Amino acid sequence: MSISSLHSLKGVFQRLGLILAATFVPGIAAAEYALNFQRPVTEIAGDLLELHNLITLIVTVIMIIVFCVMFYSILMHRKSRGHQAATFHDNSTLEVIWTVVPFLILVAMAIPSTATLLKMDDTSGSEMTVKITGYQWKWKYDYLDQDVSFFSSLSTPQDQINNKADKGENYLLEVDNPIVLPVGKKIRFLVTANDVIHAWWVPQLGVKKDAIPGYVNEIWTKIDEPGTYRGQCAELCGKDHGFMPIVVQAVSEDEFNKWASVQKDKMVAAQAGAGKTWTKSDLVARGEKVYGQSCAACHGPSGAGVPGVFPAMTGSKIATGPVADHLNIVMNGKAGTAMTAYKGQLNDVDLAAVITFERNGLGNNTGDVVQPSQVKALR
Amino acid sequence: MSAHDSHPTGLSRWLFTTNHKDIGTLYLWFSFTMFLVGGAMAMIIRAELWQPGLQLVEPHFFNQMTTVHALVMVFGAVMPAFTGLANWQLPLMIGAPDMALPRLNNWSFWLLPFAATLLVLSLFMPGGGPAAGWTLYPPLTVQGGMGMDFTILAVHILGMSSILGSINIIATILNMRAPGMTLMKMPLFVWTWLITAFLLLASIPVLAGAVTMLLTDRHFGTHFFDAAGGGDPVMFQHIFWFFGHPEVYILVLPAFGVFSQIIPTFARKPLFGYTSMVFATATIAFLSFIVWAHHMYTVGMPMAGELFFMYSTMLIAVPTGVKIFNWMATMWRGSMTFETPMLYAIAGVFLFAVGGVTGLMLSITPADFQYHDTYFVVAHFHYTIFAGSVLALMGAAYYWIPKWTGHMYNETLGKTHFWLTMIGFNLTFFPQHFLGLAGMPRRIPDYALQFTEFNQWSSVGAFILGAAQLLWLYILIKTVKGGEKATDKVWEGAEGLEWTVPSPAPYHTFSTPPQVR
Numbered sequence: 006m007s008i009s010s011l012h013s014l015k016g017v018f019q020r021l022g023l024i025l026a027a028t029f030v031p032g033i034a035a036a037e038y039a040l041n042f043q044r045p046v047t048e049i050a051g052d053l054l055e056l057h058n059l060i061t062l063i064v065t066v067i068m069i070i071v072f073c074v075m076f077y078s079i080l081m082h083r084k085s086r087g088h089q090a091a092t093f094h095d096n097s098t099l100e101v102i103w104t105v106v107p108f109l110i111l112v113a114m115a116i117p118s119t120a121t122l123l124k125m126d127d128t129s130g131s132e133m134t135v136k137i138t139g140y141q142w143k144w145k146y147d148y149l150d151q152d153v154s155f156f157s158s159l160s161t162p163q164d165q166i167n168n169k170a171d172k173g174e175n176y177l178l179e180v181d182n183p184i185v186l187p188v189g190k191k192i193r194f195l196v197t198a199n200d201v202i203h204a205w206w207v208p209q210l211g212v213k214k215d216a217i218p219g220y221v222n223e224i225w226t227k228i229d230e231p232g233t234y235r236g237q238c239a240e241l242c243g244k245d246h247g248f249m250p251i252v253v254q255a256v257s258e259d260e261f262n263k264w265a266s267v268q269k270d271k272m273v274a275a276q277a278g279a280g281k282t283w284t285k286s287d288l289v290a291r292g293e294k295v296y297g298q299s300c301a302a303c304h305g306p307s308g309a310g311v312p313g314v315f316p317a318m319t320g321s322k323i324a325t326g327p328v329a330d331h332l333n334i335v336m337n338g339k340a341g342t343a344m345t346a347y348k349g350q351l352n353d354v355d356l357a358a359v360i361t362f363e364r365n366g367l368g369n370n371t372g373d374v375v376q377p378s379q380v381k382a383l384r
Numbered sequence: 385m386s387a388h389d390s391h392p393t394g395l396s397r398w399l400f401t402t403n404h405k406d407i408g409t410l411y412l413w414f415s416f417t418m419f420l421v422g423g424a425m426a427m428i429i430r431a432e433l434w435q436p437g438l439q440l441v442e443p444h445f446f447n448q449m450t451t452v453h454a455l456v457m458v459f460g461a462v463m464p465a466f467t468g469l470a471n472w473q474l475p476l477m478i479g480a481p482d483m484a485l486p487r488l489n490n491w492s493f494w495l496l497p498f499a500a501t502l503l504v505l506s507l508f509m510p511g512g513g514p515a516a517g518w519t520l521y522p523p524l525t526v527q528g529g530m531g532m533d534f535t536i537l538a539v540h541i542l543g544m545s546s547i548l549g550s551i552n553i554i555a556t557i558l559n560m561r562a563p564g565m566t567l568m569k570m571p572l573f574v575w576t577w578l579i580t581a582f583l584l585l586a587s588i589p590v591l592a593g594a595v596t597m598l599l600t601d602r603h604f605g606t607h608f609f610d611a612a613g614g615g616d617p618v619m620f621q622h623i624f625w626f627f628g629h630p631e632v633y634i635l636v637l638p639a640f641g642v643f644s645q646i647i648p649t650f651a652r653k654p655l656f657g658y659t660s661m662v663f664a665t666a667t668i669a670f671l672s673f674i675v676w677a678h679h680m681y682t683v684g685m686p687m688a689g690e691l692f693f694m695y696s697t698m699l700i701a702v703p704t705g706v707k708i709f710n711w712m713a714t715m716w717r718g719s720m721t722f723e724t725p726m727l728y729a730i731a732g733v734f735l736f737a738v739g740g741v742t743g744l745m746l747s748i749t750p751a752d753f754q755y756h757d758t759y760f761v762v763a764h765f766h767y768t769i770f771a772g773s774v775l776a777l778m779g780a781a782y783y784w785i786p787k788w789t790g791h792m793y794n795e796t797l798g799k800t801h802f803w804l805t806m807i808g809f810n811l812t813f814f815p816q817h818f819l820g821l822a823g824m825p826r827r828i829p830d831y832a833l834q835f836t837e838f839n840q841w842s843s844v845g846a847f848i849l850g851a852a853q854l855l856w857l858y859i860l861i862k863t864v865k866g867g868e869k870a871t872d873k874v875w876e877g878a879e880g881l882e883w884t885v886p887s888p889a890p891y892h893t894f895s896t897p898p899q900v901r
């Protein structure tokens with residue numbers, strides 16, 4: 006091979022390298038390559054990490070021994086080296102050893118595991134309670150002691166998901182209303198679901214619990230340091246299972262109390278206007294926002310739905326038919342489908358607004374206006 | 385004899401056949417087809433997960449792919465493949481002229497294409513196919529279109545086929561062994577299949593019950609799993625996993641049998657600890673019925689339940705370890721050669737052990753709270769089902785194909801297939817351990833940015849793994865069509881009745897039973 010062809014070969018490899026580097030995206034250099042759990046911020050998460058490290062160490066050592074013995078055998082006991090086969094095929098002592106020794110290792114692993122499990126189970130002495138409810142596809146948080154409640158859903162713009170905009174740092178792990186919790190307090194969570202099974206998981210807190218309709222599961226946490234901790238729904242719950250993250254904001258107790266009173270005021274403000282008569286344009290404007298948060302995931306941002314799965318809103322029998330039917334299905338849902346009852350999720354104004362929007366937007370034009378008072382009358 | 389020798393040709397040969405070899409061939413090609421279908425779905429999954437954002441498919445379709453991929457691979461590829469091996473090999477290995485119930489045998493196969501058609505058709509129904517995961521958890525499975533009903537019926541038919549096949553296998557093994565072949569002289573592949581058949585008989589009807597209740601909840605107003613009607617969604621999970629855990633041993637016990645045939649052959653040394661192998665298999669089968677709720681640690685069981693299922697699950701490590709140590713002791717001080725079947729067996733044992741120890745990690749309840757429903761679990765069960773079952777199936781195909789076709793496969797191509805599969809498999813699934821530990825949930829069509837790099841490794845691995853199987857298809861067809869003539873014994877160290885008949889095995893074998901010492 007001549008020098009020049011060697012050079013051109015080198016060039017080819019260099020170019021290949023560049024292509025590969027470009028393919029593996031902002032990759033390699035910037036990559037974090039996380040190999041273990043996220044940094045724990047509660048005592049329990051710390052215990053779990055220790056337990057995980059211990060059992061990983063044990064099984065890694067076992068696998069290395071197994072590999073070495075197999076590899077030695079493969080290397081030395083091969084016909085091509087002229088190794089003659091032995092004829093043994095039984096050895097009771099060996100059989101007893103490799104039954105009893107693994108059993109003892111298991112006992113050694115079971116002891117710390119049992120201790121951690123018992124610790125996680127003890128919800129006694131909790132200082133506040135938050136009820137967590139899974140919905141398709143968002144979370145609802147009810148602070149039972151502070152009388153605050155709100156929904157929390159994905160805030161990553163659709164354009165980022167559909168590759169029309171650059172993805173932000175917390176892509177898919179950001180929400181409109183994070184769950185705010187005080188540090189240093191034992192918090193009890195009551196976990197349940199409204200429609201299908203979800204699971205509330207925040208790795209850094211070491212908390213994962215299924216949210217099951219008809220069940221109220223209990224679990225607790227005590228966060229050591231202020232910060233923002235992100236998690237996701239862990240149980241397949243339908244189309245947007247990958248799009249219902251959890252964001253926990255841990256703050257000092259003072260900040261938490263301030264935040265709680267602000268939230269209360271907000272809730273009162275949101276109720277305001279339930280008594281008055283709204284204009285159509287105000288309702289449509291407000292309804293468009295509500296639609297984006299609560300309806301667009303299934304029925305589509307433009308009302309096209311998903312053929313065969315989620316009905317279109319544009320030209321639909323419900324949205325262009327009698328107002329009473331429309332109110333009924335939005336408020337009470339439809340059994341056996343993903344259409345849930347919204348009367349518990351939205352207030353009178355939002356319900357009136359979204360129905361008005363659906364009847365006068367998304368390609369529909371019935372001219373109907375639904376007032377909050379009409380919704381209230383049906384409660 | 386001459387009356388038996390005439391048989392129909394062409395399509396009717398295959399439709400009406402009651403010959404165990406023909407039916408075995410049908411099973412094997414059927415399962416290979418499903419392996420490619422399920423594999424294609426895996427390619428779609430890995431292509432979508434190549435980078436963050438939605439590129440190729442909608443989330444709803446993505447969920448259908450993960451669901452149908454699993455159902456196709458479990459019920460369409462791996463289970464029928466082992467039944468195909470059983471059909472070909474059991475009569476040859478125990479010296480029987482055929483299966484005990486040949487017409488039933490025909491029917492148990494011909495149920496399969498209909499079930500598979502229903503399952504694949506479900507994807508084309510309004511609303512698409514099942515999208516709730518292969519575990520079919522309600523209430524999610526109560527939502528959704530008629531694709532779900534197609535799936536339920538498909539599962540019923542697949543189950544029926546398995547039950548009939550199991551009855552046949554049990555009847556054959558218990559009644560048709562050659563004179564002198566006592567139970568404790570049976571080849572280990574026969575033993576593992578006998579135990580597997582009992583597992584199938586005990587667990588498949590439970591699955592049938594669960595999906596029937598699902599069907600009536602969907603259409604006939606019952607509320608078995610609907611909390612609002614007094615039912616219980618968690619009860620489905622208990623019933624499902626009472627089937628589901630034995631099911632994973634149904635997938636892997638016959639693979640243990642295959643390893644136990646191949647390793648002694650190429651180590652030229654008898655299997656170490658035959659008796660303990662039999663008892664370990666039986667112990668695993670027994671334990672498989674009392675560990676089911678380790679799939680459900682996060683549903684909120686009482687402490688006593690969490691502890692019981694943790695301890696019983698950890699116990700499985702003991703008999704599984706015994707098996708792995710026995711295989712290692714069989715290799716120890718042997719006179720080994722490394723033809724393709726041996727490569728698959730060794731890799732299968734080692735990589736299955738990797739899946740075994742991650743299984744042990746998952747059995748630890750508190751640690752499982754972090755692993756559960758993440759990619760760690762996805763990595764774990766592919767190390768058991770792919771490395772355990774599928775590598776065993778590949779090894780078995782190379783091991784016995786000279787007996788089936790009379791031709792040797794091309795060793796270079798076989799080894800190329802092996803190494804491509806190794807690289808592809810480990811590149812796909814090893815990084816998934818880290819993805820899971822770092823917090824990536826399973827069954828999501830899109831992911832946060834920090835998971836990008838390992839997902840790309842995984843996707844590259846999957847494409848290599850997928851392409852390698854097309855090479856396998858080529859090797860299989862090439863070997864069926866021709867190749868170096870195989871001797872009767874095929875392998876220097878081969879032991880057992882199947883190696884005493886000519887290669888290819890004649891249409892009828894052991895019309896007069898052989899005498900076993």
